[in-house]
Amino acid sequence: MADTSIRILLVCHAPSTNTELLRDAAIRGAEHPMLEAVDARWVPPLQATAEDVLACDAILLGTTENFGYMSGALKDFFDRIYYPCLELTEAKPYSYYVRAGSDGTGTCRAIDAITQGLSWRQVLPPVLCKGDYDPRFAERVEELSATLAAGVETGLY
Ligand SMILES: Cc1cc2nc3c(=O)[nH]c(=O)nc-3n(C[C@H](O)[C@H](O)[C@H](O)COP(=O)(O)O)c2cc1C
Numbered sequence: 204m205a206d207t208s209i210r211i212l213l214v215c216h217a218p219s220t221n222t223e224l225l226r227d228a229a230i231r232g233a234e235h236p237m238l239e240a241v242d243a244r245w246v247p248p249l250q251a252t253a254e255d256v257l258a259c260d261a262i263l264l265g266t267t268e269n270f271g272y273m274s275g276a277l278k279d280f281f282d283r284i285y286y287p288c289l290e291l292t293e294a295k296p297y298s299y300y301v302r303a304g305s306d307g308t309g310t311c312r313a314i315d316a317i318t319q320g321l322s323w324r325q326v327l328p329p330v331l332c333k334g335d336y337d338p339r340f341a342e343r344v345e346e347l348s349a350t351l352a353a354g355v356e357t358g359l360y
Pocket of ligand 1: 219220222266267270272303304305306307336
């Protein structure tokens with residue numbers, strides 16, 4: 204029988220306790236019990252491959268901001284998948300969240316530029332978790348992930 208599941212790839216960097224909470228929230232959102240057809244898979248950026256991207260129906264990215272840019276781990280992911288995915292993943296639905304101590308704009312700018320190069324489709328505005336850690340960050344990330352998965356499952360995206 205053909206596999207009809209909707210595959211959501213979560214490429215989320217989680218180097219600290221708080222970012223683990225955000226990563227867990229992203230997984231929880233995409234695994235919402237209402238989303239019966241969704242198969243969500245978290246892969247750390249350093250392990251995620253072009254094959255993972257080619258095989259999925261949508262992507263949620265998650266990163267810290269470090270030195271005014273996305274994490275080295277997410278940058279490494281883009282470095283490795285960019286050319287293998289170019290022209291094969293056009294219009295791929297995606298969104299992302301950023302955990303930043305105080306800023307986040309450089310990270311958003313960089314992710315937007317690379318994903319525009321790939322012609323991916325940002326179907327939901329990114330969530331910027333900026334400043335002192337707030338438990339509401341995880342709620343927003345969970346909602347983002349669930350909304351992305353629901354939108355793909357229902358054919359909206
Ligand atoms: C080496 C390093 C560089 C950082 N650079 C930035 C930065 O440029 N902008 C920013 O907003 N936060 C920066 N931060 C803060 C991190 O984004 C933040 O600590 C990380 O997202 C983890 O969140 P947490 O401390 O709540 O676990 C930096 C942190 C480290 C360790």
